[in-house]
Amino acid sequence: MKKGWLVFLLLLSAHALAVPVEIKVNLRVGDRPLQWGQTYQTPQGQRYQIDLLKFYISEVALVRPDGREVRVDGLALAEFKRDGPTQGVSVMKLDVPAGQYRGLRFNVGVPRELNHLDAGTQQLPLGVNSGMYWAWNPGYIFYRLEGTALLPEGNQKWVIHMGTDTFRIPVRLHDLQTRRVQINIPPGGGVIVLNLDVARAFEPGPGGVFVDWRKQPLRQLHGLSPETSLLMSVVYFNMQTAFSLAQ
Amino acid sequence: MRRRPMVWVGLLLGVGLLGWYFWPRSAPPPPLHPSSPRILFAERSVPIPEDNPQTPAKVALGRKLFYDTRLSKDNTVACASCHKPEFAFSDGGKAVSTGIFGRKGTRNAPTLTNVGFRRHLFWEGRSPRLELQAVGPLTAHDEMGLEPEELAQRLQAIPEYAQAFREVFGEPPSLRAVTYAIAAFERTLVSYNSPFDRYQAGDDQALSPAALRGMELFFSEKGDCFHCHVGPDFTDDEPRNTALYTVYKDIGLARATGKDEDVGKFKTPTLRNVALTAPYMHDGSIRTLREVVQHYNRGGEPNLNADALIRPLGLTDQEVDDLVAFLEALTDTSFTTNPALLPPGGQGGAP
Structure with a gap:
């Protein structure tokens, strides 16, 4: 009986110590803030604009200095639409104990156990109304980046729809060894600001391969198709370093 | 005294017979629409998912949506644009279909004949049900190309649709509700009279x-x-x-x-x-x-x-x-000419 009360009190105190924390995202192109309608250039000299970005963030955990993790349930859908804000956009709210952390980790994507549920029966941020359900391929698009390529022959829409369990992107922004990463959550709660460099997707891969929008099939990067999987893997690899903690 | 057991047996048999006669039985499935041809393949009825029960109002709404070009980005493409009733709900003579802004698809639009019985949808067969399959063409950039929010706002602005969705689903229009209504209509595309x-x-x-x-x-x-x-x-x-x-x-x-x-x-x-x-x-x-x-x-x-x-x-x-x-x-020409499956009001378009 005494043990039960002890557990109850411990749970109560842990809950009482949890403070609200907000994760915000700044969209960047390189080190500059993303601006809708602005024309950018890939390392290969192809000009483009960004039209839409949506992605799931899930399996978030803050990492304590001793390596233990404070894991956060739930997932959120981050949405950036043309003419909407691109800086300091709130993407997820969580409750964690105040204190010092050595960073955080999360996945861009939907956990496997949620990814294959019947999307017709799911509520936002999942479900078909999210605009992230894939329809021809069971599961959700995890990272949806769309834009316009300004090619000599005319403007062409392009999309990068990354999904399937293979392409769930692990983002690791913690450092237990060098003390370079410090996140302080004050007793009153706090904000963690992330930078996301959307242009990282276009960095060349092994052998200099890149997303060449002059080729029609490469304007539709999605799924596991052998036609485009090499480039999808390049984008996937690049995306793992596209997020950083804002200073 | 000796005859009493026989009386009880007779009484029990009588009660049993009466019970058998009056016991409620599951009625045979009603025809999906009044003019359905007789289904010759035994008593085969379209499987209806538990979360999308078939009602006449929902089927009627799905039918209107199926023929309505306002469900596309540039108001030119309806489901029926590529699934025409006279061609058994395929795209009559066209190798691939034309979507919004004249964009060509890459695959042949399949017939929707008896599509309610299909266990796998799309040419890859990767979609498990009609409700989820419909998300594809409604949102694909080379088919109808609408984002969920835009589709919902567009239908909400049409009073007849706003009311119909309230009556059928008890909620405002949404991509999900649209797909559920269209799926309900598609389950009436039954053809067994060849x-x-x-x-x-x-x-x-x-x-x-x-x-x-x-x-x-x-x-x-x-x-x-x-x-x-x-x-x-x-x-x-x-x-x-x-x-x-x-x-x-x-x-x-x-x-x-x-x-x-x-x-x-x-x-x-x-x-x-x-x-x-x-x-x-x-x-x-x-x-x-x-x-x-x-x-x-x-x-x-x-x-x-x-x-x-x-x-x-x-x-x-x-x-x-x-x-x-x-x-x-x-x-089955009775299928392609079935008035219950043709555009509402004979024209399509507005609900």
């Missing part, structure tokens, strides 16, 4: 001699159509490589699985109303039924992923003609 069905029902005159010979071939190892085109709808719903090409431009199921062995695999289509759904194959590359039969008779093109059943069949020209005659006997 000459073949009438022959099955006992009408010996329903099939021509050529069609009868074709039927024998179809279900024989020589013709060997029936291993894949099996069951009441002549499909096993499974993806197969039919050796259409040696190198497939459209890689089919592999697009979703990433597996080399799935390159060139596409779902076996139903053959009901197949004479109305030319051109054929996943890309509409074969113009006539006769050419399709000839493709299988030749054994297709060399392909490592080709289905094991694909091989030269050795059919004579007469046998090819007979098979075509049988395939033509799967046509």
Whole structure:
């Protein structure tokens, strides 16, 4: 009986110590803030604009200095639409104990156990109304980046729809060894600001391969198709370093 | 005293008989619409998912949506633009369909005949139900191209739709509700009144001699159509490589699985109303039924992923003609002219 009360009190105190924390995202192109309608250039000299970005963030955990993790349930859908804000956009709210952390980790994507549920029966941020359900391929698009390529022959829409369990992107922004990463959550709660460099997707891969929008099939990067999987893997690899903690 | 047990037995039997007579029984499924042709394939009824019960109001709403071009980004494309009733809800004569802003698709629009019975949807067969399949064309950039928010706002601004969604779903329009209503309508696209069905029902005159010979071939190892085109709808719903090409431009199921062995695999289509759904194959590359039969008779093109059943069949020209005659006997014109399935008000467009 005494043990039960002890557990109850411990749970109560842990809950009482949890403070609200907000994760915000700044969209960047390189080190500059993303601006809708602005024309950018890939390392290969192809000009483009960004039209839409949506992605799931899930399996978030803050990492304590001793390596233990404070894991956060739930997932959120981050949405950036043309003419909407691109800086300091709130993407997820969580409750964690105040204190010092050595960073955080999360996945861009939907956990496997949620990814294959019947999307017709799911509520936002999942479900078909999210605009992230894939329809021809069971599961959700995890990272949806769309834009316009300004090619000599005319403007062409392009999309990068990354999904399937293979392409769930692990983002690791913690450092237990060098003390370079410090996140302080004050007793009153706090904000963690992330930078996301959307242009990282276009960095060349092994052998200099890149997303060449002059080729029609490469304007539709999605799924596991052998036609485009090499480039999808390049984008996937690049995306793992596209997020950083804002200073 | 000795006769009392007999009285009790009689009484119990009487009560039992009365109970049997009056016991409530599950009624046979009602016809999906009043003018449905008689379904000859026994008492086969379309499976209805628990989360999307069929109601007349929902079917009516789905029918309006199906024929409404306002469900597309540039107001030019409805579901019915590529699934036309007169072609058994396929895209009559077109290899691939045209979506918004004149954008061409890459695949042939399949018939929706008996689509409510399909276990796998899309040419890859990767969608498990009609409600989820409908998300694809409604949102694809080369089909109807609407984001969920835009679709919901557009329908909410049309008073008749706003009211209909409230009445049917108890909520405002949304992509989800749209797909549920369209799926409900699609489950009424039932066709079982072809000459073949009438022959099955006992009408010996329903099939021509050529069609009868074709039927024998179809279900024989020589013709060997029936291993894949099996069951009441002549499909096993499974993806197969039919050796259409040696190198497939459209890689089919592999697009979703990433597996080399799935390159060139596409779902076996139903053959009901197949004479109305030319051109054929996943890309509409074969113009006539006769050419399709000839493709299988030749054994297709060399392909490592080709289905094991694909091989030269050795059919004579007469046998090819007979098979075509049988395939033509799967046509159900009462389906394509059924008023309950045509555009509401005879026009389509506005609800």
